[in-house]
Amino acid sequence: MEMLMNPSQMTKKYFTPGVMLVSLIALNGLIFLALRLIFGVGAITNLDNQHPWGIWIGIDVAAGVALAAGGFTTAALGHIMHREEYEVVIRPALLTALLGYTFVALSVAIDLGRWYSIWHPLIFWNGNSVLFEVGICVMIYVSVLYIEFLPIVTKKFIGNVRFKGMLAKLNSPVDKLLRMLDRGLDKTMFIFIIAGVVLSCLHQSSLGTLMVIAGPKMHPLWQTPILPLLFLISAICVGFPMVIMESLIASRSFKLKPEMHVLSKLGSYIGPMLGIYLAFKVIDILIREAFVYLMVLSTESVMFSIEIIFGIILPMRLFFSKVVRESPLGIFIASMLVILGVVLNRLNNFIVAYNPPYATTSYFPSIGEISVTLGFVCIEVLMYRLIVKYFPIISIPEKAGVFKTKYSIQGSK
Amino acid sequence: MATQGRRDFLKSLSAIGISTIGVAGITPSITKASPENILSKDRMGVLVDTTVCIGCRKCEWACKNAHDMPSGSIDDYENESVFDNKRRPDYSALTVVNKYQNDKTGSPINVKVQCMHCDQPACVSACIVGAFSKKENGSVVWDESKCIGCRYCMVACPFQIPSFDYHKALEPEIRKCDFCFDRTAEGKLPACIEICPVEAITYGRREDLVQVAQEKIKNYPERYNNHILGETEVGGTSWMYMAGVDFKNLDFPTLGDKSAPGVSESIQHGIFSYFVPPVALYALLGGVMWISKNRDKKEEN
Known part of the structure; x- marks a missing residue:
């Protein structure tokens, strides 16, 4: 089977009325972010001693990491299982994961009381801490994502290094360096690709x-020892829907x-995955007899x-x-449902389910928290648009320009 | 794997495997700081007898003084209007006393609240940088030089004790009772113990205190509920409480006897037992990748 991959730079102009609106929301977020840095976390958030974590952790971090799962799921399908027909979605998914994780790291940083000490886990280790493991894994994975993206950058500049004036002398050494880097990456990329999947x-x-560890402070509908398994399966579930949603919007x-032939095929994996996820969820609440909490009307039972x-x-x-999978609108709606479902699941786990024993008020995010969260999403969208304009990420579906890649992102012979 | 021979591929894989096992070899020495290894038989504790406490709040004042926090005049603490609301420890007070109605006897019950100094502390297990530690004398203390302000300790604590100074942009602190670690190191009593005028709080070896409490219950069964809160809850705590009513009526959370970090630590150590599962997954994926490549190559030929 001859599949085509023709990633190209987007030539459409950057600013449109929609982009202007997104920029405004981003700017609004940055203003609140500045206030947080000057006056402290308490100044713009509704967090208190009973509710130490809000939407910056529940949505920006927890849901953010899940929604960036398109990166490792497509890498596993395309590179590890070597299904070349999915090559076209790997680059956009990689870029989304890269931006997603970068903003996860930023969101963690601004939520930290001592954000300038974010590097401490590198030297102060606590092997018992789940958060330590998450932190270290995310740090390494972000680096892996940047390495996976690097060939796209070297490819663009090889033979294109043109410094002006005094720096002109550097042109040939820099070009040589880029070629060396490119060759080295080409040979070792599989190490990083597998590492990326394991780390994810x-x-x-x-x-x-x-x-x-929150134990009885967390509502029994969600508190279960198999939470790690549920999180992993739901992350795998949401990987492809994210790729489909982004591809259709792009x-x-x-x-x-729209690349419907690829997206429909991707979609055929999602149903069975959701089935497995549902089975685990149902068996879990049956075994723990937590279903009794669904019989009473409460915020928790409704959200669940x-x-x-x-x-x-x-x-x-x-x-x-099949009809839904082959219709752009149908598959878009189905994907959005999965995405919103996983976002809601993370929000439920981290915020709705969390009932601290001495809370006199319940937590609802402040204008400042919502502004920063929306702002970060908008900056991500803006950066995505900028990067696909200057780097070949999105494939243009046409029969010319066959560009077959092997397992590495950079094409190899 | 077009440019890569099969041998190179396998070589790189095994190199990664070996280096990961190398890391795994070092790790146990780092994770050794888990509390059960340093729980001393002679660790100290406090027995709080809520039937004795008169609610004078002098402990609140002494605590603030001992920790260089603004304390005001001791006379202000006679003001009973603070009892109108239930208070919790925060950045401005590491211990507070709350007053509860007693339907049984009519005389109110005063309950001093502070960190329980668990024997298997959730905060010590949870802290991303290991800023909390359980000391030999039983106290659980916080190390400012490590803390990054992530507030996971507050999520983890079963008694909801650690507090955070939300209104400081720089160097906000996690604050909680430190069992007067500095004072006890000098041989002094914890500030609240020292000032208490009615000996409602008794400082001593935890083992001895459990016996004292059991005897009190035996001798005065009509005065005490047969329950020493903290004796077994979440694996035992250094601070223990006695009361004439059910602790549920005094706003204590109902907790089991299993240590708070037990489940999460066993999951965590299961996933990472000597790095075998991650390395095995790596090898498996490497194998799948290699087989899929070869399959495709054969099909092309």
Whole structure:
């Protein structure tokens, strides 16, 4: 089978009315971020001693990591299982993961009371701490993602290094250096690709273990020793829907034909995965007899039901339908349901389920917290748009320009 | 693996395997600081007898003085209006006394609240940088030089004790009772113990205190509920409470006897037992990658 991959730079102009609006929301977020840095976490958040973690951890970090799962799931499918037909989605998924994780790290940093000490886990180790493991894994994985992206950068500049004036002398050495780097990466890329998948499995699951230590402070509908397994499976579930959603939005935004043949095939994996996830969720609450909490009407029981019905069962039914998988609108809606379902699951686990014993008020995010969260998402979108304009990320579906890649991102012979 | 021979591929894989096992070899010495290794038989504790406490709040004042926090005049502490609300320790007070109605006898019950200094502390297990440690004398203390302010200790604590100074932009602190670690190191009593005018709080070896409490319950069964809170809860705590009513009525959380970090630590150590599972996963994925490559190559030929 001859599949085509033709990643190109997007030529459409950067600023549109939509982009202007996104920029405004981003700017608003940055203003609140500045206030947080000057006046402290308490100044713009609704956090208190009973509610130490809010949406910056529940959404920006926990959901952010899950939604960046497109990176390792497509790498596993395309590179490790070597299914070349999925090559076209790997680069966009890699870029999303890269930006996603960068902003996860930023969100952690701004939530830290002593953000300038964020490097401490590198020297002060605590092997018992789940958070330590998550932190170290994420640090290494971010580096791996940048290494995986590097060939795209070297490829662009090889034979294109043109410093001006005094620096012109450096042109040939820099070019040589880039070629060396490129060759080295080409030979070793498989190490990083496998490492990326292993690291992802580790920290995606450990994010679930984080709340286990909260014990009875966490509502029994969610508090279970298999939280790490549920987090890992749900991350794998949401990887492809993210790729599908982004690909469809990018196609629309850059006026390209949607890659439906690839997306439909990707979609066929999602239904069974959701089925496995649902089975674990159901068996878990049956074994722990936690289902009794669903019989009473409460915020928790309602949120849990929404999560299961609209985030798992409904999209699973949709993804099992061939008609839905082959319609751009159908597969978009089904993907969005999975994505929102996983975001809701992370929000439920970290915020809704968390009932501290002495809370006199319940937590609801402040304007400042929401602004920063939205702002970060918008900056990510803006950076994505900028990068696909200057680097070949998104493939243009056409029959010309066959560019077959082997296991590495950089094409090799 | 077009440019890469099979041998190179296997060589690199085994190199990674060996270096990872190398890391695994070092790790146990780093993780050794888990509390059960340093729990001393002679660790100290405090027995709080809520049936004796008169709610004078002098302990609050002494605590602030001992920790260089603004304390005000001791006379201000006679003001009973603070009892209108239930208070919790925070950055401005490491211990507080709350007053509860007693339906049984009519006279109110005063409950001093502070860190329980667990024997298997969740905060020590949770802390990303190991800023908390359980000391030989039983106290659980916080190390400012390590803390990054992530507040995971507050998520983990079963008694919801650590507090954070949300309104400081730089060097905000996690604050909680430190069992007067500096004072006891000099041979002094903890500040609250020293000032208590009615000996409602008794300082001593934890083992001895458990016996004292058991005898009190035996001798005065009508005065005490047969329950020493902290004797077995979350694996035992250094501070233990006695009361004439059920502790549920005094806002204590109902906790089991299993240590708070037990489940998460066994999951964590299971996933990382000598790095075998991650290395095995790496090898498995490497194998899958290699087989898929070869399969595709054969198909092409």
